[in-house]
Amino acid sequence: MKIALLQMMVTADKEKNLKRAEELVNKAAQGGADMAVLPEMFNCPYDNAYFPEYAEPKGGETYRRLSEMAKENAIYVVGGSIPQIKENKIYNTSYTFDRQGNELHDYSKTHLFDIQVDGGQAFKESDTLTPGNGMGVFQTEFGLFGLGICFDVRFQSDWEMLQKQGALVCIVPGAFNMTTGPAHWELLFRARAVDNQLFMVGVSPARDLDFSYHAYGHSLVADPWGSVLTQLGFEEDIAIVSVDLERVASVRRQIPILSPPVME
Numbered sequence: 001m002k003i004a005l006l007q008m009m010v011t012a013d014k015e016k017n018l019k020r021a022e023e024l025v026n027k028a029a030q031g032g033a034d035m036a037v038l039p040e041m042f043n044c045p046y047d048n049a050y051f052p053e054y055a056e057p058k059g060g061e062t063y064r065r066l067s068e069m070a071k072e073n074a075i076y077v078v079g080g081s082i083p084q085i086k087e088n089k090i091y092n093t094s095y096t097f098d099r100q101g102n103e104l105h106d107y108s109k110t111h112l113f114d115i116q117v118d119g120g121q122a123f124k125e126s127d128t129l130t131p132g133n134g135m136g137v138f139q140t141e142f143g144l145f146g147l148g149i150c151f152d153v154r155f156q157s158d159w160e161m162l163q164k165q166g167a168l169v170c171i172v173p174g175a176f177n178m179t180t181g182p183a184h185w186e187l188l189f190r191a192r193a194v195d196n197q198l199f200m201v202g203v204s205p206a207r208d209l210d211f212s213y214h215a216y217g218h219s220l221v222a223d224p225w226g227s228v229l230t231q232l233g234f235e236e237d238i239a240i241v242s243v244d245l246e247r248v249a250s251v252r253r254q255i256p257i258l259s260p261p262v263m264e
């Protein structure tokens with residue numbers, strides 16, 4: 001199967017972001033992708049100051065447009081994430097749609113990004129956001145997929161749980177930064193891929209130095225062997241990556257570390 005990583009440039013204009021997402025999903029479909037993945041907070045600059053203003057209830061404009069993108073292009077769309085408002089609380093939420101535009105998965109980030117690195121990046125999502133209640137998997141014609149959002153990638157026990165639930169590929173809309181990106185982004189994706197013997201797909205926004213938060217970019221796919229199949233730079237770009245799902249069983253057979261053992 002083919003997965004498109006849409007490393008989109010996010011602006012402060014929500015409508016412009018939605019139009020750009022539509023163009024990129026269309027491009028992904030034209031390029032033969034089965035699934036298009038948008039970045040974390042793709043309709044809103046990544047900044048606590050913007051989350052409340054850009055937040056939408058489930059079923060709102062962005063949700064509807066994502067569903068249409070999927071249906072019009074007959075492609076799976078993992079709608080990165082957006083700020084969602086529910087009962088006066090704001091969540092960092094990802095919606096996934098199937099080729100008919102039906103919702104397949106709805107997930108709100110479990111582990112909020114609250115860090116304070118000495119001399120480097122500080123961020124406190126919990127100033128505006130509320131955590132969700134746990135990651136899960138969704139079924140596609142290719143098999144089971146898992147999904148987490150950005151900071152979630154640091155919590156191996158959660159990914160082990162998705163592997164035990166049968167995930168073959170895990171998708172991570174994420175926006176690392178210029179402190180933790182160079183240090184940990186590729187390392188974490190390769191580690192999760194090797195630990196759980198599955199594909200890890202990370203999709204970041206492009207870097208925009210005009211905003212307070214400078215995304216690392218470097219959207220990538222790591223395979224179950226831990227090899228990086230593709231990695232983008234920091235600018236807006238897309239990659240369409242062929243993912244051979246047979247590789248999951250093959251690596252698990254050759255290096256049987258999972259418990260219980262996964263048989264073909």
Ligand SMILES: O=C(O)CCC(=O)C(=O)O
Nearest residue numbers: 113150151175176177180
């Ligand atoms: O874990 C990191 O270093 C970055 C996480 C992040 O940017 C996020 O969760 O949005």
